[in-house]
Amino acid sequence: MAVSSLSKLLTFSFSLSVLTSLVLAHEFSIVGYSPDDLKSIDRLVDLFESWMAKHGKIYKSFEEKLHRFEVFKDNLEHIDERNKKIVNYWLGLNEFADLSHEEFKKMHLGLKVELPKIRGSPEEFTYRDVVDLPKSVDWRKQGAVTPVKNQGSCGSCWAFSTVAAVEGINQIVTGNLTSLSEQELIDCDTNFNHGCNGGLMDYAFKFIMDNGGLHMEDDYPYLMEEGTCDERKVSDDESTFTIQKIRSY
Structure with missing residues (x-):
């Protein structure tokens, strides 16, 4: 799917996701995924929307949401690659899945x-x-x-x-x-x-x-x-x- 199509899809769901996020309480949990989610942009967007609703995520603008979606996608690819190599534990999508590694370190580590x-x-x-x-x-x-x-x-x-x-x-x-x-x-x-x-x-x-x-x-x-x-x-x-x-x- 072209970038313009992705933008339209995310724009269409932006207002709905804001309303959903406003009524859901913050919850600390792991969202599962299927490797097939990475093969389809539609499924990836649906997963992102479900993850947003699960964790009460609200973005101030469409541009921010699109950026966070790309970070989310990169993190999911990393998670999927790790899960293919390890057998004694499993990685999933927690509330930090829209943060880059550097952002997470800056916000949550180093006190x-x-x-x-x-x-x-x-x-x-x-x-x-x-x-x-x-x-x-x-x-x-x-x-x-x-x-x-x-x-x-x-x-x-x-x-x-x-x-x-x-x-x-x-x-x-x-x-x-x-x-x-x-x-x-x-x-x-x-x-x-x-x-x-x-x-x-x-x-x-x-x-x-x-x-x-x-x-x-x-x-x-x-x-x-x-x-x-x-x-x-x-x-x-x-x-x-x-x-x-x-x-x-």
Whole structure:
């Protein structure tokens, strides 16, 4: 199909895709594809439209949409080539499929924040009375890892790392796997940590210890941006999910 035909096809669907994107919530998931999608421009455009609707994508102009379509096509070709060579995992189209490699790195990687480190415990960690350790343990299979979460473009990896560690040790000790709130750390742990601009797990662990626990994800959901600390939630003992006490780190 000629470029003009492609332009007409994308132009025809532009207004529809904007309306569809406006009513669909953001969702973090993988869109599948068929290798045959790369053989037909019509199927490729349909796949692009489905992917846009799935992830609530809205473009400001037809020119931007056409550019993103070309990037999407290049990424799909790369994905398809990789899937032909690998057998132990499969690649699909996630929410970043309309970004080039350089754009993705610029937008989502490379956060560097200088933070003073908390003075560590004088006690060095040692195994005590432990024998016959396995060579490896997959805590996912042991039920100690919650489903994959998406931090978005917020530089909150420190909060996700902290929460994942606490969720895991809580399940190991109590047998209950509960998804906890990263947003509470982002909003409320602000003495040394900097929300979406980075932080350290050490400070977050101390915040949880001083706060007596952390809310469940459902009670204090993630926003992908900095919010205002909900003092009512933090001080409401009845709604606070008290986790396994952290004595040191």
